[in-house]
Amino acid sequence: MESKRQQKFSRLIQKELADIFQREVPHLFGSAYISVSVVRVSPDLGVAKVYLSVMMAQNNESLLQEVRVNAKTIRHQLAQRIKKQVRIIPELIFYLDDTAEYASKIDKLFDNLEIPPASEDDEDDETYPNK
16 A cells, blocks of 8 residues: 555656656657556655556557667656655656556457346346245
């Protein structure tokens, strides 16, 4: 469980990084749209794990590698924005957020389930359990 301080710090970083990806460095990643899903901060606020959602990219893994290569530039942009609010600019570790893919797989599993309709006897038993 994150402390209030960690939660506030992670929200600040998430907001600023989202703005950086949209306004400051979109030219580094071509036509890909990158959004920041979640930021998890270590208790000492020195490390931030940043989970990214990617759309309109040819290859998500190669885009993630490109983000990691440019991590120094992104961290510098972040530092310029939050340097008066925090003592430490955290090290940024980027990951792909695969929750959307996972949810889509689960939806497909549910769609493929064959659930037989309930018979009238079953419905009567549920309606009047003490028959």
